[in-house]
Amino acid sequence: MTPTRKKRLIMVLLVALGVSLATAIFLTAFKDNIMFFKSPTEVAAQDFPVNRNFRLGGMVKDGSMQRIPDSLKVQFIVTDFAADVTVEYEGILPDLFREGQGVVTIGQMSEDDLFIAEEVLAKHDENYMPPEVADALEAAKPQSKEYE
Structure with missing residues:
Protein backbone atom coordinates (compact mmCIF):
# COMPACT_ATOMS: atom_id res chain seq x y z
CA MET A 1 0.00 0.00 0.00
CA MET A 35 -41.30 12.07 26.91
CA PHE A 36 -43.87 9.32 26.69
CA PHE A 37 -47.64 9.87 26.57
CA LYS A 38 -49.72 7.55 28.73
CA SER A 39 -53.46 7.22 29.24
CA PRO A 40 -55.02 6.52 32.65
CA THR A 41 -55.65 2.92 31.54
CA GLU A 42 -51.93 2.43 30.83
CA VAL A 43 -51.00 4.03 34.16
CA ALA A 44 -53.48 1.78 36.02
CA ALA A 45 -51.78 -1.20 34.33
CA GLN A 46 -48.40 0.07 35.66
CA ASP A 47 -47.21 0.76 32.08
CA PHE A 48 -45.27 3.99 32.64
CA PRO A 49 -41.62 5.02 33.03
CA VAL A 50 -40.50 4.84 36.66
CA ASN A 51 -38.72 7.89 38.12
CA ARG A 52 -39.08 9.79 34.82
CA ASN A 53 -41.47 12.46 33.66
CA PHE A 54 -44.18 11.48 31.22
CA ARG A 55 -47.37 13.01 29.87
CA LEU A 56 -50.72 11.86 31.24
CA GLY A 57 -53.78 12.89 29.28
CA GLY A 58 -57.51 12.47 29.42
CA MET A 59 -60.59 14.25 30.70
CA VAL A 60 -60.91 15.93 34.09
CA LYS A 61 -63.59 13.91 35.87
CA ASP A 62 -66.67 15.91 36.87
CA GLY A 63 -66.82 16.65 40.60
CA SER A 64 -63.25 15.50 41.25
CA MET A 65 -61.44 18.81 41.73
CA GLN A 66 -60.41 19.59 45.31
CA ARG A 67 -58.45 22.66 46.33
CA ILE A 68 -56.23 22.45 49.41
CA PRO A 69 -57.06 25.43 51.68
CA ASP A 70 -54.46 28.21 52.04
CA SER A 71 -52.24 26.91 49.23
CA LEU A 72 -52.05 26.63 45.45
CA LYS A 73 -52.27 22.84 45.67
CA VAL A 74 -55.13 21.15 43.83
CA GLN A 75 -56.09 17.52 43.31
CA PHE A 76 -58.27 16.21 40.49
CA ILE A 77 -58.91 12.98 38.66
CA VAL A 78 -57.94 12.40 35.03
CA THR A 79 -59.99 9.71 33.31
CA ASP A 80 -60.20 8.03 29.93
CA PHE A 81 -63.60 6.57 30.90
CA ALA A 82 -62.02 3.18 31.61
CA ALA A 83 -59.58 4.08 34.42
CA ASP A 84 -58.89 7.04 36.69
CA VAL A 85 -55.66 8.59 37.97
CA THR A 86 -55.52 11.12 40.80
CA VAL A 87 -53.34 14.11 39.93
CA GLU A 88 -51.84 16.60 42.36
CA TYR A 89 -50.59 19.95 41.10
CA GLU A 90 -49.21 22.95 42.95
CA GLY A 91 -49.42 26.18 41.03
CA ILE A 92 -51.79 28.31 39.05
CA LEU A 93 -54.03 26.31 36.73
CA PRO A 94 -54.57 27.47 33.13
CA ASP A 95 -57.59 29.73 32.57
CA LEU A 96 -59.33 27.11 30.41
CA PHE A 97 -58.90 24.31 32.96
CA ARG A 98 -62.20 22.94 34.25
CA GLU A 99 -63.98 19.70 34.98
CA GLY A 100 -65.26 17.74 31.99
CA GLN A 101 -62.55 19.13 29.68
CA GLY A 102 -59.48 17.58 28.10
CA VAL A 103 -56.16 18.00 29.86
CA VAL A 104 -52.55 16.90 29.47
CA THR A 105 -50.33 16.88 32.55
CA ILE A 106 -46.57 16.47 32.73
CA GLY A 107 -45.00 14.87 35.77
CA GLN A 108 -44.33 11.49 37.34
CA MET A 109 -46.00 8.91 39.54
CA SER A 110 -45.27 8.86 43.25
CA GLU A 111 -45.02 5.69 45.28
CA ASP A 112 -48.59 6.07 46.59
CA ASP A 113 -50.20 5.96 43.09
CA LEU A 114 -50.54 9.73 42.91
CA PHE A 115 -49.45 11.56 39.76
CA ILE A 116 -47.43 14.64 40.78
CA ALA A 117 -47.80 17.13 37.96
CA GLU A 118 -45.21 19.80 37.22
CA GLU A 119 -47.24 21.30 34.39
CA VAL A 120 -50.92 21.25 33.42
CA LEU A 121 -52.05 22.01 29.88
CA ALA A 122 -55.74 22.59 29.17
CA LYS A 123 -57.28 22.29 25.75
CA HIS A 124 -57.39 25.69 24.13
CA ASP A 125 -60.60 25.71 22.15
CA GLU A 126 -63.84 23.87 21.82
CA ASN A 127 -62.83 21.57 18.97
CA TYR A 128 -59.19 20.76 19.69
CA MET A 129 -57.92 17.76 21.61
CA PRO A 130 -54.35 16.44 21.47
CA PRO A 131 -54.26 13.40 19.15
CA GLU A 132 -52.88 11.14 21.88
CA VAL A 133 -55.75 12.06 24.23
CA ALA A 134 -58.36 11.60 21.51
CA ASP A 135 -56.95 8.18 20.58
CA ALA A 136 -56.81 7.05 24.22
CA LEU A 137 -60.38 8.20 24.88
CA GLU A 138 -61.65 6.55 21.72
CA ALA A 139 -59.92 3.28 22.56
CA ALA A 140 -61.34 3.23 26.10
CA LYS A 141 -64.90 4.38 25.36
CA PRO A 142 -66.45 1.08 24.14
CA GLN A 143 -65.21 -0.67 27.28
CA SER A 144 -67.15 1.55 29.70
CA LYS A 145 -70.87 2.36 29.83
CA GLU A 146 -70.56 4.46 33.02
CA TYR A 147 -70.22 7.83 31.21
CA GLU A 148 -72.80 7.38 28.46
Missing part, protein backbone atom coordinates in the same frame (compact mmCIF):
# COMPACT_ATOMS: atom_id res chain seq x y z
CA THR A 2 1.40 3.38 -0.98
CA PRO A 3 1.75 6.14 1.60
CA THR A 4 -0.94 8.23 -0.15
CA ARG A 5 -3.45 5.38 -0.01
CA LYS A 6 -2.56 4.72 3.61
CA LYS A 7 -3.26 8.38 4.51
CA ARG A 8 -6.60 8.30 2.66
CA LEU A 9 -7.62 5.09 4.41
CA ILE A 10 -6.75 6.56 7.82
CA MET A 11 -8.73 9.74 7.00
CA VAL A 12 -11.78 7.73 5.86
CA LEU A 13 -11.64 5.62 9.02
CA LEU A 14 -11.32 8.73 11.24
CA VAL A 15 -14.29 10.39 9.51
CA ALA A 16 -16.36 7.21 9.89
CA LEU A 17 -15.39 6.97 13.57
CA GLY A 18 -16.31 10.63 14.12
CA VAL A 19 -19.71 10.24 12.44
CA SER A 20 -20.39 7.09 14.47
CA LEU A 21 -19.45 8.82 17.71
CA ALA A 22 -21.63 11.85 16.90
CA THR A 23 -24.57 9.58 16.05
CA ALA A 24 -24.16 7.66 19.32
CA ILE A 25 -24.11 10.88 21.35
CA PHE A 26 -27.18 12.22 19.52
CA LEU A 27 -29.17 9.02 20.06
CA THR A 28 -28.24 8.86 23.75
CA ALA A 29 -29.31 12.48 24.32
CA PHE A 30 -32.52 11.93 22.35
CA LYS A 31 -33.38 8.82 24.38
CA ASP A 32 -32.90 10.66 27.68
CA ASN A 33 -35.13 13.56 26.60
CA ILE A 34 -38.01 11.64 25.06
Whole structure:
Protein backbone atom coordinates (compact mmCIF):
# COMPACT_ATOMS: atom_id res chain seq x y z
CA MET A 1 0.00 0.00 0.00
CA THR A 2 1.40 3.38 -0.98
CA PRO A 3 1.75 6.14 1.60
CA THR A 4 -0.94 8.23 -0.15
CA ARG A 5 -3.45 5.38 -0.01
CA LYS A 6 -2.56 4.72 3.61
CA LYS A 7 -3.26 8.38 4.51
CA ARG A 8 -6.60 8.30 2.66
CA LEU A 9 -7.62 5.09 4.41
CA ILE A 10 -6.75 6.56 7.82
CA MET A 11 -8.73 9.74 7.00
CA VAL A 12 -11.78 7.73 5.86
CA LEU A 13 -11.64 5.62 9.02
CA LEU A 14 -11.32 8.73 11.24
CA VAL A 15 -14.29 10.39 9.51
CA ALA A 16 -16.36 7.21 9.89
CA LEU A 17 -15.39 6.97 13.57
CA GLY A 18 -16.31 10.63 14.12
CA VAL A 19 -19.71 10.24 12.44
CA SER A 20 -20.39 7.09 14.47
CA LEU A 21 -19.45 8.82 17.71
CA ALA A 22 -21.63 11.85 16.90
CA THR A 23 -24.57 9.58 16.05
CA ALA A 24 -24.16 7.66 19.32
CA ILE A 25 -24.11 10.88 21.35
CA PHE A 26 -27.18 12.22 19.52
CA LEU A 27 -29.17 9.02 20.06
CA THR A 28 -28.24 8.86 23.75
CA ALA A 29 -29.31 12.48 24.32
CA PHE A 30 -32.52 11.93 22.35
CA LYS A 31 -33.38 8.82 24.38
CA ASP A 32 -32.90 10.66 27.68
CA ASN A 33 -35.13 13.56 26.60
CA ILE A 34 -38.01 11.64 25.06
CA MET A 35 -41.30 12.07 26.91
CA PHE A 36 -43.87 9.32 26.69
CA PHE A 37 -47.64 9.87 26.57
CA LYS A 38 -49.72 7.55 28.73
CA SER A 39 -53.46 7.22 29.24
CA PRO A 40 -55.02 6.52 32.65
CA THR A 41 -55.65 2.92 31.54
CA GLU A 42 -51.93 2.43 30.83
CA VAL A 43 -51.00 4.03 34.16
CA ALA A 44 -53.48 1.78 36.02
CA ALA A 45 -51.78 -1.20 34.33
CA GLN A 46 -48.40 0.07 35.66
CA ASP A 47 -47.21 0.76 32.08
CA PHE A 48 -45.27 3.99 32.64
CA PRO A 49 -41.62 5.02 33.03
CA VAL A 50 -40.50 4.84 36.66
CA ASN A 51 -38.72 7.89 38.12
CA ARG A 52 -39.08 9.79 34.82
CA ASN A 53 -41.47 12.46 33.66
CA PHE A 54 -44.18 11.48 31.22
CA ARG A 55 -47.37 13.01 29.87
CA LEU A 56 -50.72 11.86 31.24
CA GLY A 57 -53.78 12.89 29.28
CA GLY A 58 -57.51 12.47 29.42
CA MET A 59 -60.59 14.25 30.70
CA VAL A 60 -60.91 15.93 34.09
CA LYS A 61 -63.59 13.91 35.87
CA ASP A 62 -66.67 15.91 36.87
CA GLY A 63 -66.82 16.65 40.60
CA SER A 64 -63.25 15.50 41.25
CA MET A 65 -61.44 18.81 41.73
CA GLN A 66 -60.41 19.59 45.31
CA ARG A 67 -58.45 22.66 46.33
CA ILE A 68 -56.23 22.45 49.41
CA PRO A 69 -57.06 25.43 51.68
CA ASP A 70 -54.46 28.21 52.04
CA SER A 71 -52.24 26.91 49.23
CA LEU A 72 -52.05 26.63 45.45
CA LYS A 73 -52.27 22.84 45.67
CA VAL A 74 -55.13 21.15 43.83
CA GLN A 75 -56.09 17.52 43.31
CA PHE A 76 -58.27 16.21 40.49
CA ILE A 77 -58.91 12.98 38.66
CA VAL A 78 -57.94 12.40 35.03
CA THR A 79 -59.99 9.71 33.31
CA ASP A 80 -60.20 8.03 29.93
CA PHE A 81 -63.60 6.57 30.90
CA ALA A 82 -62.02 3.18 31.61
CA ALA A 83 -59.58 4.08 34.42
CA ASP A 84 -58.89 7.04 36.69
CA VAL A 85 -55.66 8.59 37.97
CA THR A 86 -55.52 11.12 40.80
CA VAL A 87 -53.34 14.11 39.93
CA GLU A 88 -51.84 16.60 42.36
CA TYR A 89 -50.59 19.95 41.10
CA GLU A 90 -49.21 22.95 42.95
CA GLY A 91 -49.42 26.18 41.03
CA ILE A 92 -51.79 28.31 39.05
CA LEU A 93 -54.03 26.31 36.73
CA PRO A 94 -54.57 27.47 33.13
CA ASP A 95 -57.59 29.73 32.57
CA LEU A 96 -59.33 27.11 30.41
CA PHE A 97 -58.90 24.31 32.96
CA ARG A 98 -62.20 22.94 34.25
CA GLU A 99 -63.98 19.70 34.98
CA GLY A 100 -65.26 17.74 31.99
CA GLN A 101 -62.55 19.13 29.68
CA GLY A 102 -59.48 17.58 28.10
CA VAL A 103 -56.16 18.00 29.86
CA VAL A 104 -52.55 16.90 29.47
CA THR A 105 -50.33 16.88 32.55
CA ILE A 106 -46.57 16.47 32.73
CA GLY A 107 -45.00 14.87 35.77
CA GLN A 108 -44.33 11.49 37.34
CA MET A 109 -46.00 8.91 39.54
CA SER A 110 -45.27 8.86 43.25
CA GLU A 111 -45.02 5.69 45.28
CA ASP A 112 -48.59 6.07 46.59
CA ASP A 113 -50.20 5.96 43.09
CA LEU A 114 -50.54 9.73 42.91
CA PHE A 115 -49.45 11.56 39.76
CA ILE A 116 -47.43 14.64 40.78
CA ALA A 117 -47.80 17.13 37.96
CA GLU A 118 -45.21 19.80 37.22
CA GLU A 119 -47.24 21.30 34.39
CA VAL A 120 -50.92 21.25 33.42
CA LEU A 121 -52.05 22.01 29.88
CA ALA A 122 -55.74 22.59 29.17
CA LYS A 123 -57.28 22.29 25.75
CA HIS A 124 -57.39 25.69 24.13
CA ASP A 125 -60.60 25.71 22.15
CA GLU A 126 -63.84 23.87 21.82
CA ASN A 127 -62.83 21.57 18.97
CA TYR A 128 -59.19 20.76 19.69
CA MET A 129 -57.92 17.76 21.61
CA PRO A 130 -54.35 16.44 21.47
CA PRO A 131 -54.26 13.40 19.15
CA GLU A 132 -52.88 11.14 21.88
CA VAL A 133 -55.75 12.06 24.23
CA ALA A 134 -58.36 11.60 21.51
CA ASP A 135 -56.95 8.18 20.58
CA ALA A 136 -56.81 7.05 24.22
CA LEU A 137 -60.38 8.20 24.88
CA GLU A 138 -61.65 6.55 21.72
CA ALA A 139 -59.92 3.28 22.56
CA ALA A 140 -61.34 3.23 26.10
CA LYS A 141 -64.90 4.38 25.36
CA PRO A 142 -66.45 1.08 24.14
CA GLN A 143 -65.21 -0.67 27.28
CA SER A 144 -67.15 1.55 29.70
CA LYS A 145 -70.87 2.36 29.83
CA GLU A 146 -70.56 4.46 33.02
CA TYR A 147 -70.22 7.83 31.21
CA GLU A 148 -72.80 7.38 28.46
